[in-house]
Amino acid sequence: MATPLVRYAAPGNHATAQWGVLFDRRIAPLSGAYATTADVVRHGQVEARALRAAQATVSLDEVSLLSPITTNQQxxxxxxxxxxxxxxxxxxxxxxxxxxxxxxxxxxxxxxxxxxxxxxxxxxxxxxxxxxxxxxxxxxxxxxxxxxxxxxxxxxxxxxxxxxxxxxxxxxxxxxxxxxxxxxxxxxxxxxxxxxxxxxxxxxxxxxxxxxxxxxxxxxxxxxxxxxxxxxxxxxxxxxxxxxxxxxxxxxxxxxxxxxxxxxxxxxxxxxxxxxxxxxxxxxxxxxxxxxxxxxxxxxxxxxxxxxxxxxxxxxxxxxx
Structure with missing residues (x-):
């Protein structure tokens, strides 16, 4: 099954950006710290695919979704x-x-x-x-x-x-x-x-x-x-x-x-x-x-x-x- 990966942050504070998997209106955070899209693609896919809805602890209403492509990428x-x-x-x-x-x-x-x-x-x-x-x-x-x-x-x-x-x-x-x-x-x-x-x-x-x-x-x-x-x-x-x-x-x-x-x-x-x-x-x-x-x-x-x-x-x- 496809995995909807998102990059998110506290509103107005992109410095807190992190990655997670979206389950309806909640996000299951990845435990790893991935600064770029390259990092999460290279090292975070296994963890992302393993996350389940029960681990979705972050409400979508409490964060801002960012571009999943970071500006270091082509x-x-x-x-x-x-x-x-x-x-x-x-x-x-x-x-x-x-x-x-x-x-x-x-x-x-x-x-x-x-x-x-x-x-x-x-x-x-x-x-x-x-x-x-x-x-x-x-x-x-x-x-x-x-x-x-x-x-x-x-x-x-x-x-x-x-x-x-x-x-x-x-x-x-x-x-x-x-x-x-x-x-x-x-x-x-x-x-x-x-x-x-x-x-x-x-x-x-x-x-x-x-x-x-x-x-x-x-x-x-x-x-x-x-x-x-x-x-x-x-x-x-x-x-x-x-x-x-x-x-x-x-x-x-x-x-x-x-x-x-x-x-x-x-x-x-x-x-x-x-x-x-x-x-x-x-x-x-x-x-x-x-x-x-x-x-x-x-x-x-x-x-x-x-x-x-x-x-x-x-x-x-x-x-x-």
């Missing part, structure tokens, strides 16, 4: 990895057979119930629900991961909201910059440690994101173009990976950002300067009611429809700097 990402999102962006999935990678600053990590702060200069703030893969061990050389051996390299999964400033990301062609402002990476509430046989169910995970109660994104993870085993294999050929590192695997259709029609794109490409094209993009975006505004509340969940695997629910309010 925050790696995939782009255009869902067929529905690719088509929504005006692209034929068959025309992009390659895997698209980028990174977010680890300082953008935020807790599952923290506010998302929109910088004063950002007007087109967007949301992206994503399945986060959490590394289970270090990889310092290229590996060829088999689809049925994910448990050998991954520890578990978590919810990620890849919050994005589209008026920075797209006009400046700056994925890192447009997605790395502080608070732009809510994760959690749980790091769901999976048993070996449970990894086969990742395609059944059902992602839902709503804003102010209105469903915006609703998709199964099976819509991924590049599945986890291929992604881990390719990343390992590029760089070192450490236990506890986070890989956000892309988002499905339903984001606020929309590709213009084919005629508009043809006109922009042939008759407009770059500066004019992006000025019109931002002007049009201001009229799009789907972009996030102050006091909007995003609610995210990922679970199998039968409830066997449940990553919990994330809830974040948008505020301004």
């Amino acid at each position: 925050f790696l990402c995939q782009g255009i990895n869902y067929g529905s999102h690719v088509r929504e962006s005006g692209i034929d999935p068959a025309s992009i057979p390659f895997n698209t990678f980028f990174t977010k600053a680890s300082s953008s990590l935020a807790g599952p119930f923290d506010d998302v702060v929109r910088p004063a200069h950002v007007q087109l703030l967007d949301y992206e629900i994503e399945l986060g893969l959490v590394m289970g061990r270090d990889l310092s050389e290229a590996v060829d991961v088999r689809a049925d051996r994910l448990h050998e390299v991954l520890a578990g999964v978590t919810i990620v909201n890849d919050v994005s400033a589209r008026d920075v990301q797209l006009p400046q062609v700056q994925f890192y910059k447009g997605k790395s402002y502080r608070s732009f990476g809510p994760t959690g509430p749980v790091l769901l440690l999976l048993e070996p046989h449970e990894w086969a169910r990742w395609p059944d995970l059902h992602m839902r994101l709503s804003v102010n109660g209105q469903v915006r994104q609703d998709s199964l993870c099976r819509d991924m173009i590049h599945p986890p085993h291929k992604t881990i294999s390719e990343f390992s050929a590029l760089q070192n990976l450490q236990a506890g590192d986070l890989i956000a695997t892309g988002t499905p259709a339903g984001c606020a950002a929309r590709a213009p029609g084919k005629l508009s794109m043809w006109v922009a490409r042939h008759f407009l300067s770059e500066s004019t094209k992006w000025r019109l993009f931002i002007k049009g975006g201001r009229r799009n009611p789907l972009y996030l505004q102050p006091n909007d509340v995003m609610t995210l969940s990922i679970r199998t429809d039968d409830g066997a695997l449940d990553l919990g629910q994330q809830r974040n309010k948008v505020t301004t700097a």
Whole structure:
């Protein structure tokens, strides 16, 4: 059975952070002291899996849940990895057979119930629900991961909201910059440690994101173009990976950002300067009611429809700097 690991602290005092296993509204604390996600993944999994509900002595109402990914870890990402999102962006999935990678600053990590702060200069703030893969061990050389051996390299999964400033990301062609402002990476509430046989169910995970109660994104993870085993294999050929590192695997259709029609794109490409094209993009975006505004509340969940695997629910309010 999957183990819902949480990182928590006394309200307002993150220095007291510790780890435990969530049982309904109570937490069973781990006895070990684990400063980072890497530490708990490397040394705390056996104890976490052994804890039982009778040992859950901490009320969820008395603590704050923190991001289960600590800021020392790498925050790696995939782009255009869902067929529905690719088509929504005006692209034929068959025309992009390659895997698209980028990174977010680890300082953008935020807790599952923290506010998302929109910088004063950002007007087109967007949301992206994503399945986060959490590394289970270090990889310092290229590996060829088999689809049925994910448990050998991954520890578990978590919810990620890849919050994005589209008026920075797209006009400046700056994925890192447009997605790395502080608070732009809510994760959690749980790091769901999976048993070996449970990894086969990742395609059944059902992602839902709503804003102010209105469903915006609703998709199964099976819509991924590049599945986890291929992604881990390719990343390992590029760089070192450490236990506890986070890989956000892309988002499905339903984001606020929309590709213009084919005629508009043809006109922009042939008759407009770059500066004019992006000025019109931002002007049009201001009229799009789907972009996030102050006091909007995003609610995210990922679970199998039968409830066997449940990553919990994330809830974040948008505020301004």
